[in-house]
Amino acid sequence: MMPETVLRGRAFKFGDNISTDHIIPGKYAHLRSDLPELAKHVMEDADPTFANQVKPGDFIVAGKNFGLGSSREHAALVIKMAGVSAILAKSVARIFFRNAINQGLPVLICDTDKISAGDEIEVNLTASTVSDLTNGVKLTFGKIPKVMLDILSEGGLIPYITKHGDFKL
Amino acid sequence: MGKTLSEKILSEKSGADVRAGDIVIAQVDLAFAQDTTGPLTVRQCKEVKHGRLANPQRTAIFLDHAIPSPNQQLSNDHQFLRRFAEETGCQIFEGGSGICHQLVAEKFANPGDIIVGADSHTVTAGGLGAFATGMGSSDIAVVFALGKTWFRVPETFKITINGKFQKWVGAKDLVLHLIGVLGADGATYKALEFDGNAVASMTISQRLTVANMAVEAGAKVGIFPSDNMTRRYLASQGRSSKYQALRPDADAEYERAIALDASELEPMVAMPHAVNNVTPVKMLAGTKIDQVFIGTCTNGRLEDLAAAAAILKSKKRNQRVRLIVAPASQQVLSKAMRIGYIQILVAAGAMILPPGCAACLGVHQGVLGDNEVCLSTANRNFKGRMGNPEASIYLASPATAAASALTGEITDPREVK
Numbered sequence: 116m117m118p119e120t121v122l123r124g125r126a127f128k129f130g131d132n133i134s135t136d137h138i139i140p141g142k143y144a145h146l147r148s149d150l151p152e153l154a155k156h157v158m159e160d161a162d163p164t165f166a167n168q169v170k171p172g173d174f175i176v177a178g179k180n181f182g183l184g185s186s187r188e189h190a191a192l193v194i195k196m197a198g199v200s201a202i203l204a205k206s207v208a209r210i211f212f213r214n215a216i217n218q219g220l221p222v223l224i225c226d227t228d229k230i231s232a233g234d235e236i237e238v239n240l241t242a243s244t245v246s247d248l249t250n251g252v253k254l255t256f257g258k259i260p261k262v263m264l265d266i267l268s269e270g271g272l273i274p275y276i277t278k279h280g281d282f283k284l
Numbered sequence: 285m286g287k288t289l290s291e292k293i294l295s296e297k298s299g300a301d302v303r304a305g306d307i308v309i310a311q312v313d314l315a316f317a318q319d320t321t322g323p324l325t326v327r328q329c330k331e332v333k334h335g336r337l338a339n340p341q342r343t344a345i346f347l348d349h350a351i352p353s354p355n356q357q358l359s360n361d362h363q364f365l366r367r368f369a370e371e372t373g374c375q376i377f378e379g380g381s382g383i384c385h386q387l388v389a390e391k392f393a394n395p396g397d398i399i400v401g402a403d404s405h406t407v408t409a410g411g412l413g414a415f416a417t418g419m420g421s422s423d424i425a426v427v428f429a430l431g432k433t434w435f436r437v438p439e440t441f442k443i444t445i446n447g448k449f450q451k452w453v454g455a456k457d458l459v460l461h462l463i464g465v466l467g468a469d470g471a472t473y474k475a476l477e478f479d480g481n482a483v484a485s486m487t488i489s490q491r492l493t494v495a496n497m498a499v500e501a502g503a504k505v506g507i508f509p510s511d512n513m514t515r516r517y518l519a520s521q522g523r524s525s526k527y528q529a530l531r532p533d534a535d536a537e538y539e540r541a542i543a544l545d546a547s548e549l550e551p552m553v554a555m556p557h558a559v560n561n562v563t564p565v566k567m568l569a570g571t572k573i574d575q576v577f578i579g580t581c582t583n584g585r586l587e588d589l590a591a592a593a594a595i596l597k598s599k600k601r602n603q604r605v606r607l608i609v610a611p612a613s614q615q616v617l618s619k620a621m622r623i624g625y626i627q628i629l630v631a632a633g634a635m636i637l638p639p640g641c642a643a644c645l646g647v648h649q650g651v652l653g654d655n656e657v658c659l660s661t662a663n664r665n666f667k668g669r670m671g672n673p674e675a676s677i678y679l680a681s682p683a684t685a686a687a688s689a690l691t692g693e694i695t696d697p698r699e700v701k
Contacts, residue, residue, distance in 0.1 A: 132558060136646075136664070136669050137666070137668065140646060140669075141647055141669065144320045144645070144647045145356075145361075146357065147323060160673045180468055180472070180502065183468060185403075185404050185645075186321060186402055186403050186406075187320065187420070188420030188421040189324065209472055209473050209502060210418050213419060213420060214420035214423075217422035217423060218422070262434055272422040272423065273328050273331050273422055273425070273426075276426050276429070276430070281430065282432075282434050284434070
C-alpha cells in the first residue's frame with residue numbers, strides 16, 4: 116500500500132507544541148479499542164471544529180515539536196483515520212515521528228510559516244516538494260531516513276514486517 | 285575517539301562498533317506495554333508471527349493507568365491483556381502492583397540494558413544506567429515478536445551537575461530547571477547523559493526522577509553512569525549479580541555540554557500549559573490551588589512520600605484543598621506504611637490511592653473541574669492532561685506540593701515553619 120506520490124488537499128494550520136493530549140486526550144482512554152468512536156475526537160483540544168471540517172486528502176500544517184508527549188500511537192492513528200494525507204511541520208517529536216511512519220502517515224519537515232490556513236497544497240513525495248497552490252510558494256522537505264522510507268512505502272511497520280519478516284537496513 | 289554511554293550500549297547490543305548518527309538493529313532486554321497502549325500493541329503483535337513472542341520472560345504487560353478500572357470498556361481491555369498473558373506466557377503485573385516505570389526499576393532494569401516500552405516515560409530506567417526509551421504500539425509489537433528493533437544512535441548532551449543541593453531543593457527542581465534551559469524540544473532525538481559530583485551523591489530515586497523527565501525536553505534517553513549507588517540499589521532489589529560498572533569514555537564526543545551548580549538551584553514550578561514554562565516557586569507565591577497530587581512515575585517513590593510526610597507531620601491540609609497521594613508501587617506503599625509516612629499523610633487529610641498512575645493523565649481518580657488549579661508532582665501539564673482542557677496544572681516537587689497543601693496556595697517549602 117504505497118502512499119500516493121502526489122497528495123493534494125487543504126491546509127489546517129496549528130501552532131507550536133501540539134501535544135498528543137491535544138490530538139487525542141487521555142480522558143478517552145476507554146475508547147481506544149473502539150477506533151471509529153475515538154476518531155470522532157481527533158484534535159479536539161486544539162481545534163474542536165477540526166473533526167467535522169477535515170476531508171480526505173487534507174493536511175495538518177503545524178509549527179515546531181508537533182506530537183510531543185505520550186507514546187500513544189492512537190494520536191497518529193486517528194489523524195490517519197480522519198483522512199489526513201500528510202503532516203507538515205517545522206519539527207516533530209521523536210515518538211510521534213516513528214508512530215506516524217509506522218501507521219503509513221508521511222511527516223514532512225519544512226518551513227510551514229509560508230503556508231496559510233485553508234491554502235490548497237500539493238505534495239510530491241518523490242520530488243520532496245510542497246507547493247502552496249494558493250500563494251504560489253514552493254518548499255522542499257527534509258530527508259527521511261531510508262529505514263523509515265521503506266516502512267512508509269509498505270504502508271506502515273506491521274505490513275513491512277509481515278512482508279519482510281525482519282528489518283532490512 | 286571514545287564513546288558515550290549510548291554509543292557503548294548500542295555497540296554492545298548490535299554487535300557493531302557504532303557512533304552517533306548510525307542506524308542499527310539491536311537486541312532488546314525488556315519490552316513492555318501498559319493498559320492504555322497494550323491493547324493496540326497486542327492486536328498489532330497478533331498480525332506479526334501470529335502473536336508468538338521472541339522471549340516471554342522479557343515481555344511484560346502492566347495494568348497501571350486505569351486501575352481499579354473506572355468503566356466497562358477499560359475492564360474489557362484489561363481482560364484482553366490478561367488473556368494475552370495467559371496465551372503467551374509473558375509477564376503481567378496486575379492492578380495495584382504499581383506504575384510500570386517503577387516496577388521496571390524495581391524488578392528489571394540493569395546498567396547496560398536496552399529497554400523499550402509503549403509509554404513515553406520508559407526513559408525513567410536511565411536512572412539505573414539502562415538505554416531506555418518509549419515507542420508506540422506498532423514498534424513494541426514488533427519487539428514482542430522479534431526481540432529487537434532499529435535505533436538511530438543519538439548524539440549526546442553532557443549535563444554536568446556539581447555542588448550540593450539546598451534543603452528542600454532536589455531532583456525535581458533540577459530537572460524542571462534543566463527543561464527550562466533546554467526547551468520542550470531542545471533535546472529532540474538526543475541523549476542526555478548526566479555526570480558531576482552532585483550526580484554521584486544522588487540516590488537512585490532521585491536519578492529516576494531526572495531520567496523520567498528527559499522526554500519533556502524531547503530526548504530519546506536520559507542516562508546515568510552506574511556506581512556504588514546503583515550497586516546498592518540492585519542489591520536491595522535482589523539483583524546484585526546484574527551490576528556492571530558503566531561509564532562513558534573520557535574522550536567521548538558530545539554535541540553540547542551544559543554545566544549546572546546544584547547549590548544555586550531553588551524550588552521550581554512548571555506553569556500551565558508547558559513543562560518548559562518554568563519559574564522559581566517564590567515568583568508564584570500566593571497562587572490559589574484546588575487540588576494537590578503527590579505521586580506518579582516522576583515522584584511517587586518512598587523518598588518523595590518521606591519529604592511530603594516531613595512537611596505535613598502533625599499538620600492538616602488547608603480545608604479548601606484536596607490532597608491526593610498515590611504511591612508508585614506496592615513496595616513503596618508497604619515501606620511507607622511500615623515507616624509511618626502513610627499514617628502521617630492520612631492524619632494530614634490525604635486521600636491515599638492504590639499504586640498506579642491515578643490522576644496523572646485524566647482517566648479517573650482526580651479529574652479537574654472547570655477553571656480549577658492543580659499542583660502536581662507529575663511530569664506533564666499540557667492543556668487537558670488531567671481530563672479537562674478548562675483546568676490548569678502546575679508541576680513541582682513533593683516538598684513544594686506538601687507545603688502548598690498546607691496553605692492552599694503555591695508555597696516555597698523553605699518557608700514552612
